[in-house]
Amino acid sequence: MKLTGARIFLECLKREGVDIVFGLPGGAVLPIYDALYDFPGLRHILVRQEAAAGHAAEGYSRTTGRVGVALVTSGPAATNLVTALQDAYMDSIPIVAFTGQVPTHLIGNDAFQEADNVGITRSCTKHNFLVKDGNDLAPMIKEAFYIAATGRPGPVHVDLPKDVLVKEWLFEYPEKVHLRSYNPTYEGHPGQIKKAAKSILRAKRPVLYVGGGAISSDASEEVQRLAELTQIPVTTTLMGLGAFPSEHPLSLEMLGMHGTYYANMAVHNSDCLIAVGARFDDRVTGKVELFAPQAEIIHIDIDPSSISKNIKVHIPIVGDARRVLTKLVEELEKEMREGVPSIVREARKQWAEQIADWRARFPLRYDWDDEVIKPQYVMQEISNLTRGEALIVTGVGQHQMWAAQYYRFKHPRAWCTSGGLGTMGYGLPTALGVQAAHPDRLVVNIDGDGSFVMNSQELATLYESRLPVKTVIINNGYHGMVRQWQEIIYKGRYCAVDVSSSPDFVKLAEAYGCVGIRATKPSEVVPALEKAFSTPGPVVVDMMVDREEDVFPMVPAGGANKDMILERPNKEVKAKAAKSQTGF
Amino acid sequence: MQNGSEPRKHTIAVLVENRFGVLSRVAGLFSARGYNIESLSVGETLDPTVSRMTLVVRGDEFVIEQVIKQLHKLIDVIKVTDLSEENHVEREMILVKVNAERTFRAEILRIADIFRAKVVDVTPVTYTLEATGEESKMTAIIELLRPFGIQELVRTGKVAIARGSKSRTRKVDEKLGKAREPAPPLKEPARDIGFED
Numbered sequence: 001m002k003l004t005g006a007r008i009f010l011e012c013l014k015r016e017g018v019d020i021v022f023g024l025p026g027g028a029v030l031p032i033y034d035a036l037y038d039f040p041g042l043r044h045i046l047v048r049q050e051a052a053a054g055h056a057a058e059g060y061s062r063t064t065g066r067v068g069v070a071l072v073t074s075g076p077a078a079t080n081l082v083t084a085l086q087d088a089y090m091d092s093i094p095i096v097a098f099t100g101q102v103p104t105h106l107i108g109n110d111a112f113q114e115a116d117n118v119g120i121t122r123s124c125t126k127h128n129f130l131v132k133d134g135n136d137l138a139p140m141i142k143e144a145f146y147i148a149a150t151g152r153p154g155p156v157h158v159d160l161p162k163d164v165l166v167k168e169w170l171f172e173y174p175e176k177v178h179l180r181s182y183n184p185t186y187e188g189h190p191g192q193i194k195k196a197a198k199s200i201l202r203a204k205r206p207v208l209y210v211g212g213g214a215i216s217s218d219a220s221e222e223v224q225r226l227a228e229l230t231q232i233p234v235t236t237t238l239m240g241l242g243a244f245p246s247e248h249p250l251s252l253e254m255l256g257m258h259g260t261y262y263a264n265m266a267v268h269n270s271d272c273l274i275a276v277g278a279r280f281d282d283r284v285t286g287k288v289e290l291f292a293p294q295a296e297i298i299h300i301d302i303d304p305s306s307i308s309k310n311i312k313v314h315i316p317i318v319g320d321a322r323r324v325l326t327k328l329v330e331e332l333e334k335e336m337r338e339g340v341p342s343i344v345r346e347a348r349k350q351w352a353e354q355i356a357d358w359r360a361r362f363p364l365r366y367d368w369d370d371e372v373i374k375p376q377y378v379m380q381e382i383s384n385l386t387r388g389e390a391l392i393v394t395g396v397g398q399h400q401m402w403a404a405q406y407y408r409f410k411h412p413r414a415w416c417t418s419g420g421l422g423t424m425g426y427g428l429p430t431a432l433g434v435q436a437a438h439p440d441r442l443v444v445n446i447d448g449d450g451s452f453v454m455n456s457q458e459l460a461t462l463y464e465s466r467l468p469v470k471t472v473i474i475n476n477g478y479h480g481m482v483r484q485w486q487e488i489i490y491k492g493r494y495c496a497v498d499v500s501s502s503p504d505f506v507k508l509a510e511a512y513g514c515v516g517i518r519a520t521k522p523s524e525v526v527p528a529l530e531k532a533f534s535t536p537g538p539v540v541v542d543m544m545v546d547r548e549e550d551v552f553p554m555v556p557a558g559g560a561n562k563d564m565i566l567e568r569p570n571k572e573v574k575a576k577a578a579k580s581q582t583g584f
Numbered sequence: 585m586q587n588g589s590e591p592r593k594h595t596i597a598v599l600v601e602n603r604f605g606v607l608s609r610v611a612g613l614f615s616a617r618g619y620n621i622e623s624l625s626v627g628e629t630l631d632p633t634v635s636r637m638t639l640v641v642r643g644d645e646f647v648i649e650q651v652i653k654q655l656h657k658l659i660d661v662i663k664v665t666d667l668s669e670e671n672h673v674e675r676e677m678i679l680v681k682v683n684a685e686r687t688f689r690a691e692i693l694r695i696a697d698i699f700r701a702k703v704v705d706v707t708p709v710t711y712t713l714e715a716t717g718e719e720s721k722m723t724a725i726i727e728l729l730r731p732f733g734i735q736e737l738v739r740t741g742k743v744a745i746a747r748g749s750k751s752r753t754r755k756v757d758e759k760l761g762k763a764r765e766p767a768p769p770l771k772e773p774a775r776d777i778g779f780e781d
Binding site: 118119122123126127128130132147179180181182303304305308309 | 600601604605609612613616646649650653654656657659660662
């Protein structure tokens with residue numbers, strides 16, 4: 001059957017099970033939009049800036065496990081998309097981004113709205129394709145979806161020159177994908193799994209360190225089973241939040257630069273660290289030489305290059321987290337039937353007591369104030385009112401850390417945040433994508449006043465496409481996280497961080513047709529949230545919080561995790577932190 | 585990463601899909617991660633859909649381990665081999681245009697003879713020599729010719745092949761030529777994740 005390239009493109013999307021495309025048309029992709037006009041079964045959501053299309057695809061993907069799709073035109077549209085591609089690349093989110101391109105005979109000619117799209121995205125995608133021949137179009141699209149979703153997931157970029165879209169080609173959708181150069185390993189090596197099981201049963205102070213890979217692999221049930229079988233405390237990374245319920249007695253919550261005291265101390269003192277789908281990122285390890293100094297490290301990851309990249313791993317297991325954990329639990333059950341030596345059981349009891357002691361002495365805390373709203377209080381109330389059942393998206397900064405610390409997570413795939421890249425402006429467009437994927441669920445975008453304005457134009461998309469996202473802006477009038485670093489490390493020399501002058505967020509929301517609500521006192525917080533969650537349609541809540549509240553605990557950059565700062569530091573601690581300026 | 589062994593030069597052979605942009609991908613990988621490519625040469629293999637790149641990279645064992653793992657991660661890379669870890673043959677070719685005034689023309693020809701280099705161009709004042717061999721031999725020729733005044737020097741970069749009877753290219757065809765079987769399903773019912781494993 002002969003079809004135009006544009007039509008082939010849509011038919012391929014249909015066969016890949018795509019139901020929503022986030023996009024913004026332009027000259028180079030007009031053929032696709034013309035074919036889309038009467039193409040059934042594909043919903044298109046028009047965003048207002050191309051990066052939003054990429055972030056929306058990410059939000060769609062993170063909360064459904066499916067591949068998100070973005071479609072933008074050539075030139076500036078493709079370059080706008082780069083931030084979202086790099087974000088998906090760092091957090092391993094499967095999306096396929098389609099960009100338009102000038103006709104093949106004009107490539108390299110400095111044509112109108114031309115950019116070297118594939119050249120630019122080569123380093124921020126798992127793979128990219130330039131479709132120069134329409135006979136390659138269907139196979140390349142199938143390969144793109146396959147590459148994005150398999151192995152360690154990631155973004156794939158497909159560049160579509162306009163003449164390929166306009167001409168007619170023979171359409172045959174390939175049955176299978178054959179990539180001889182791409183063979184991810186899913187099953188863990190049985191010998192290594194046995195070794196790991198033995199090591200775990202010998203361990204006196206074990207800790208489970210769970211990352212975003214456990215979410216990608218849908219392994220949260222297996223993680224819980226492993227933890228409960230062996231009674232090992234579990235800490236998650238920022239990306240792994242939701243993989244293990246926050247309220248579970250074995251949960252240590254988040255670890256790392258702004259993790260809890262007890263999580264960091266547990267890891268620091270552990271003798272067996274079981275890493276599942278985590279990559280020992282520098283926000284987690286702090287100074288690498290001082291990270292988990294006494295631990296034998298077991299690392300389960302689907303990406304061999306993540307293993308022994310920063311920290312030496314003693315028992316590496318390459319494979320899919322869910323499959324490996326299933327085998328590991330089987331192996332452990334077998335070994336445990338022989339019994340666990342009493343010396344180990346005694347040591348583990350002491351370990352549990354030690355952790356309980358740390359937790360009792362240094363819980364997450366903040367100082368209450370009757371007149372000024374504390375951002376941590378807002379997080380607690382959002383968690384209470386939603387009972388941990390909402391889909392939470394955040395921007396980047398202090399509010400992101402408070403949300404990670406204080407929200408009580410119950411389920412996986414209900415938390416979207418920009419971890420690896422830390423993209424401000426991530427919140428609103430990603431929430432848009434999450435809401436599009438889950439029209440009947442409550443989606444809350446916890447944003448900062450700095451982050452929000454980077455993509456505030458998407459309020460128009462929320463209004464037009466009827467996406468009732470509830471945004472709560474933690475408004476402290478600063479780029480809070482940068483201000484905190486300037487306070488603690490740069491002796492309070494605030495430079496270029498005050499953003500309090502404008503806008504009026506309530507008026508801004510109303511200008512876009514959304515509902516705006518403001519709260520300035522603690523007593524107004526719950527009523528404002530309740531009103532927001534029960535109002536139909538998109539809502540923006542302007543929570544005017546304490547301007548100079550800091551996120552604690554904090555591990556100064558380049559410091560060891562055990563040297564956490566737990567409260568506003570005095571001069572000496574600040575001087576020590578200032579010395580770590582070269583740390584990052 | 586902890587201090588490893590001393591940095592050494594490693595010769596790495598990479599088999600890649602002969603597709604648009606592959607060279608740029610590999611070069612980009614190295615520049616993005618700050619690894620230094622000392623030399624690079626590439627050409628088709630027996631199979632026109634497969635190209636072979638020979639890279640010389642300097643680093644300690646942890647750096648090289650990461651280099652090899654990152655290369656494997658690239659979709660177009662079929663196979664990566666660190667030839668420095670086994671017996672192999674290495675060759676490089678150079679073309680040297682050297683000043684050859686009447687007084688020392690004979691001397692230059694003698695040097696060429698010693699190294700079994702060929703004269704490929706002659707002018708009244710220069711000779712252009714072609715030489716092949718291991719890196720140490722190339723360095724030696726260049727150093728011997730330097731006093732005469734080298735006008736221009738072109739090096740190809742190393743190519744290398746493992747010693748012994750096993751072939752790497754053929755193995756690729758046989759082992760990986762078949763369409764990949766999808767990973768076997770789990771015992772539990774499939775969850776509706778929405779994409780093929």
